[in-house]
Amino acid sequence: MVEFRYRTDEVTEQPSVTLDAFLDQSNATAVRLEPDDDARALIPFLDRLTLIEVAFPKFRDGRGYSAARILREAGYRGELRAQGDVLVDQIAYMRRCGFDSFAPESSLNPDAVARALANYDHAYQGAADSVVPIWKLRHG
Amino acid sequence: MKLLTGNDLGSGAVTWWTGNGWSIHVEDAADVGEHGEAILHAEEGARRVNAPYIIDALPTENGPRPAHIKDRIRALGPTVRTDLTLKPADPAAGDWII
Amino acid sequence: MYKYDNYDQAMVNARVAEFRDQINRRIAGEMTEDQFKPLRLMNGLYLQLHAYMLRVAIPYGTLDSRQMRMLAHIARKYDRDYGHFTTRQNIQYNWIKLEDCADILEELATVEMHAIQTSGNCIRNISSDQYAGAAADEVTDPRPWAELLRQWSTFHPEFSYLPRKFKIAVIASSEDRAAMRLHDIGLELVRKDGELGARVFVGGGMGRTPMIAPEINPFVKADDLLSYLEACLRVYNRYGRRDNMYKARIKILIHEIGADAYRRQVAEEFAHVKTLGIDPPLAELERISAFFTPPAYDAANVEPDRKDPDFALWLDQNVKPHKQAGYAIVNISLKPIGGIPGDATSKQIDVMADLAEKYSFDELRVTHAQNIVLPYVAKRDLYAVWQALRDAKLADANLDLISDIIACPGLDYCSLANARSIPVAQKIATRFADMDRQRDLGELKLKISGCINACGHHHAGHIGILGVDKKGVENYQLTFGGSGAEDVSIGKIIGPGFDEDGVVDAVEKATEVYKALREGDERFVDTYRRVGLEPFKEAIYG
Numbered sequence: 001m002v003e004f005r006y007r008t009d010e011v012t013e014q015p016s017v018t019l020d021a022f023l024d025q026s027n028a029t030a031v032r033l034e035p036d037d038d039a040r041a042l043i044p045f046l047d048r049l050t051l052i053e054v055a056f057p058k059f060r061d062g063r064g065y066s067a068a069r070i071l072r073e074a075g076y077r078g079e080l081r082a083q084g085d086v087l088v089d090q091i092a093y094m095r096r097c098g099f100d101s102f103a104p105e106s107s108l109n110p111d112a113v114a115r116a117l118a119n120y121d122h123a124y125q126g127a128a129d130s131v132v133p134i135w136k137l138r139h140g
Numbered sequence: 141m142k143l144l145t146g147n148d149l150g151s152g153a154v155t156w157w158t159g160n161g162w163s164i165h166v167e168d169a170a171d172v173g174e175h176g177e178a179i180l181h182a183e184e185g186a187r188r189v190n191a192p193y194i195i196d197a198l199p200t201e202n203g204p205r206p207a208h209i210k211d212r213i214r215a216l217g218p219t220v221r222t223d224l225t226l227k228p229a230d231p232a233a234g235d236w237i238i
Numbered sequence: 239m240y241k242y243d244n245y246d247q248a249m250v251n252a253r254v255a256e257f258r259d260q261i262n263r264r265i266a267g268e269m270t271e272d273q274f275k276p277l278r279l280m281n282g283l284y285l286q287l288h289a290y291m292l293r294v295a296i297p298y299g300t301l302d303s304r305q306m307r308m309l310a311h312i313a314r315k316y317d318r319d320y321g322h323f324t325t326r327q328n329i330q331y332n333w334i335k336l337e338d339c340a341d342i343l344e345e346l347a348t349v350e351m352h353a354i355q356t357s358g359n360c361i362r363n364i365s366s367d368q369y370a371g372a373a374a375d376e377v378t379d380p381r382p383w384a385e386l387l388r389q390w391s392t393f394h395p396e397f398s399y400l401p402r403k404f405k406i407a408v409i410a411s412s413e414d415r416a417a418m419r420l421h422d423i424g425l426e427l428v429r430k431d432g433e434l435g436a437r438v439f440v441g442g443g444m445g446r447t448p449m450i451a452p453e454i455n456p457f458v459k460a461d462d463l464l465s466y467l468e469a470c471l472r473v474y475n476r477y478g479r480r481d482n483m484y485k486a487r488i489k490i491l492i493h494e495i496g497a498d499a500y501r502r503q504v505a506e507e508f509a510h511v512k513t514l515g516i517d518p519p520l521a522e523l524e525r526i527s528a529f530f531t532p533p534a535y536d537a538a539n540v541e542p543d544r545k546d547p548d549f550a551l552w553l554d555q556n557v558k559p560h561k562q563a564g565y566a567i568v569n570i571s572l573k574p575i576g577g578i579p580g581d582a583t584s585k586q587i588d589v590m591a592d593l594a595e596k597y598s599f600d601e602l603r604v605t606h607a608q609n610i611v612l613p614y615v616a617k618r619d620l621y622a623v624w625q626a627l628r629d630a631k632l633a634d635a636n637l638d639l640i641s642d643i644i645a646c647p648g649l650d651y652c653s654l655a656n657a658r659s660i661p662v663a664q665k666i667a668t669r670f671a672d673m674d675r676q677r678d679l680g681e682l683k684l685k686i687s688g689c690i691n692a693c694g695h696h697h698a699g700h701i702g703i704l705g706v707d708k709k710g711v712e713n714y715q716l717t718f719g720g721s722g723a724e725d726v727s728i729g730k731i732i733g734p735g736f737d738e739d740g741v742v743d744a745v746e747k748a749t750e751v752y753k754a755l756r757e758g759d760e761r762f763v764d765t766y767r768r769v770g771l772e773p774f775k776e777a778i779y780g
Binding site: 147149150151152153154187190191207208209210213214217218219220221224 | 271650710711
């Protein structure tokens with residue numbers, strides 16, 4: 001269930017299909033990536049997609065963070081959702097990597113999520129978000 | 141015999157299940173027999189212990205002696221800093237561990 | 239050395255507040271240990287054999303007296319009055335309470351210190367050459383680059399849940415004083431056509447399967463470096479093994495797909511990442527470099543008076559030449575005979591802080607051999623420094639000799655260990671307590687690990703000792719011929735293992751064989767490489 005969404009557009013109604021099913025000439029507009037799927041396989045089709053869901057079966061498996069950044073770097077503007085073993089303390093890094101909606105397996109406390117996202121005013125490195133990295137603030 | 145051991149969540153101290161609570165002294169440890177897992181889950185759930193697990197031990201006249209040297213070091217303290225162990229003044233402590 | 243600006247300070251302060259909140263949620267039961275563990279590891283907090291252990295970062299091994307005094311204060315106030323300096327230039331406290339941890343980090347933050355990413359499956363402390371800024375052979379001071387990397391890797395959102403830990407070392411000389419080739423990424427700064435850049439090695443490491451990092455790129459320019467490293471890490475994050483934690487380091491990935499394939503994948507990713515504009519301008523490296531200018535040297539070139547024979551021995555063994563005339567590099571041994579390698583009492587830490595402030599332009603270094611360096615001591619001050627060290631029992635003249643042992647904490651402290659390492663170190667040092675005997679043996683780097691995780695770097699020892707569990711009893715394997723220097727090599731197991739006394743005897747027999755067979759000024763490791771294992775094996779196993 002999508003608990004946190006940081007977009008203003010409508011939630012897509014379409015169910016997500018697997019990457020294999022999508023590449024097999026599906027008309028779907030929502031795809032689900034497993035940790036060992038190659039996000040770059042979607043690059044030719046990004047303007048067709050309104051939702052890409054990235055699975056996190058175990059929170060320690062950080063492949064989804066790279067998948068997210070790769071998709072945003074390729075110009076994907078649709079909804080990018082982290083689904084699965086998503087805990088409060090990973091949300092901030094996930095946002096920085098380009099995720100804008102979250103479907104955690106276990107419910108998260110909205111206050112804790114808000115606090116987690118407000119913890120840091122700055123970031124040291126550029127990522128998929130619009131935060132200006134500290135080195136850039138230093139040198140204009 | 142089977143002992144249930146873990147750490148105190150806040151302090152990190154090594155603790156032993158005594159039968160009705162937790163003690164930092166292995167001499168107080170009780171034989172949990174077949175019931176170890178059940179007690180472990182209850183105590184961990186209630187946050188009265190952190191990272192608990194069950195070990196083998198032999199009963200002795202001075203109390204349980206863990207079967208593995210790692211658990212004996214854990215029970216008493218580092219062999220190379222006897223002043224930091226639970227029994228700094230006990231000359232027999234080293235032999236008990238090793 | 240580097241000084242935080244408002245941004246750096248804000249980041250560390252925010253981290254303290256975040257972790258304090260996470261600790262409170264853990265104690266209140268809002269998080270399980272399983273959920274809390276990666277978070278506390280990313281703040282350097284382990285649950286160890288006796289208590290929580292906190293690993294405080296000492297970025298590229300550099301600190302000043304104010305920070306050193308804070309480390310002594312933490313030891314006194316929150317621990318048992320001592321600290322342990324590690325093989326990654328950090329410090330560890332073994333008796334920490336979770337309920338004190340946020341306060342400790344808050345105090346550390348007041349002197350620009352932290353425990354960020356000193357554990358966990360993320361990028362760890364960037365290590366470097368302990369003689370940086372003082373060594374005549376360096377192409378440039380590597381530490382500004384290490385600082386640039388420290389900032390880039392701190393709270394990196396994509397690389398905080400890697401398959402395993404990630405260790406980076408930066409050096410700037412062809413002599414490798416930081417075991418650079420045995421890191422996940424090793425950088426050697428070099429000049430090409432007058433421009434500074436990095437030779438990039440990827441895929442080294444110790445642990446279960448030690449490997450020497452192959453060169454992946456002979457030259458990456460300064461303003462491409464972060465993009466290039468980003469590409470290196472991204473390939474690892476995507477393709478490193480996640481099925482088996484003992485096969486999850488990048489060295490395994492490179493070993494399995496081959497250096498050529500890895501190089502190609504990185505090159506492709508780099509071509510893409512370079513378009514993202516994540517490299518800071520050279521002005522940022524220049525800004526950082528301005529903190530690392532040479533100190534205001536003012537001493538005349540005066541040779542110290544060698545009248546005191548003990549002072550002279552220490553001078554010859556522990557004091558190294560400096561790039562600046564009139565100055566010297568002082569090595570402080572934390573390996574007293576019979577003591578615990580790398581440990582220092584809070585009082586000793588304060589003494590070293592005072593000496594740094596008074597005699598070394600307020601700077602110290604921690605070495606990966608678990609010793610301390612005063613990098614900028616005027617030769618005219620060496621005698622006074624030695625006297626103070628001697629009074630504090632920090633003047634053992636045993637740098638790089640057989641009693642200058644690297645040892646992990648081992649089974650006395652570590653829940654991962656299979657055997658105790660410290661008593662073995664103590665017994666060997668005591669067996670060889672005669673300093674004339676040690677000096678006669680010369681450079682002999684002996685390293686002890688209490689388990690296969692190899693935190694004692696035994697694979698890189700001229701003599702290495704690995705503690706194992708043999709049916710519940712501690713047992714020790716001996717390796718010969720390893721090296722973490724530029725003559726890098728992995729040690730080879732010589733035969734069946736020994737008990738504690740047996741391995742000490744075996745080491746002694748090996749040194750006898752060396753003395754009998756050595757030619758010229760060969761070191762132990764040179765003789766071994768020339769004559770091979772057979773003569774040693776025969777003497778040891780009969």
